[in-house]
Amino acid sequence: MKANIVIIGGGISGVAIAYNLAKKGMKDIVVFDDNYMTGGATGRCGAGVRQQWGTKGNCIMAKMSVDFFETAQEELQYHRDIEFKQEGYLIVATNKEEDEQFAKNVILQNSVGIPAKQLSLEEALEIVPHLNKDIVTSATFCNTDGHLNPFLMTDAYYHAAKRLGVKFFYNEKVTDIIVENSKITKVITKNYEVITNKVVNAAGGFSYEVGQLAGVELPVYSENHEILVTEPIEKIQGPMVISFSKNIYCQQVPHGSFIMGRSDLDVERGHDIGSTHKFLDEMAKTAVNLLPPLGDLRVIRQWGGSYNVSPDRQPIIGDTDQLEGYYLAVGFSGHGFMFAPMTGLLVSEVILGLPTTIDITDLHIDRFKNNETTEYEHSVV
């Protein structure tokens, strides 16, 4: 088989890149994925979409991605409903430091056109009446943030890309990338050998390893993040509720169930994505403390997935001077689902040598060559 480009990883990043390349007219695009569709982080994520970030780069990526999600159903001509719900994110502050930091964040967010605003406790309670009044001090809210169905969003890109001629191979692991005279010549999988001189690494939790296949060194690692889902009930909560200090995100999806997660600060790096009692215990306590009525909900399943983490918790997007023809869409640090429309657009522009829609200097791997200029994203769970 011959290909103009091989994309390694068919999660949300890989399908978005494939679609954008095909839309811009590239032919013979091949995507390999080691798993079933959305078997990676994409099918395990909270699928929240928010624009309220603490760095300008993340704000712009998120805003422009939301603009896309609003039209995705039509643009991708998908036959199912991608379930895009825009009922906002309520980010709650629980101390003075957060009150002050969030005020600054809102100014930054407004400066790039994100309609976020700061709310008093009373205003926050009007939006989510079951918040614990005793621990929340203020909040910020953006009504165009929301949630999508991650399986169907990926499937929508997949179908649109397929119609444009992209070839997908799921359950097909890439085992080697052949480099001769500093040029990529072949990609080897379980069942195929593909002649190509361009490769995209969109391998999520395994992007470090897929870098190593071509001798490309990436400053990323993976860690397990756990999450759970409850039984569905009638609608009681519109927005996603999130707190950085309490370490929780929690939302009711259109189906009626609540999905919630938090980070384990002591988690070891690696590829484990198991479920622990420690998570269940801490999650239950945190959720019932912040949102007391949720105590009556039954948990029906918990699971885990990989965050692929970069040094400044912002994605790594673009080419690399380590190897010609090797492109990166890695290090999403727990928020790669909501950025995928921009990831797809920007990576396709870099590959085709077009000017990029936004300046990607801050997302390029070269930013780590000069550590001092790196802006660190604090607004994460």
Next chain:
Amino acid sequence: MNKKDIIICRCEDVSLEDLHNCLEEGYTTFEDIKRILRIGMGPCQGNTCGLLAQREIAKYLKLPLSQVKVHKVRPLITGVKLKAIVENNKNES
């Protein structure tokens, strides 16, 4: 009986017709079908629908049942209230 009226997944109200359509569309593993139709995501966690779906996939792919995987077993085994988890732990300490 009409395929529309045969329920495969009671938690998520998925009929035999839905399942067959999904297979026809090319989603032929339990994990794929789960992500499209929500089979196995409800309170029974696949305990009821798992075998039924497995049998239909096997028939469609003409494979022995033993070669068709169902989804991964994950905690919890039965629905437990968040409150119960919080309180239980208080009693322990």
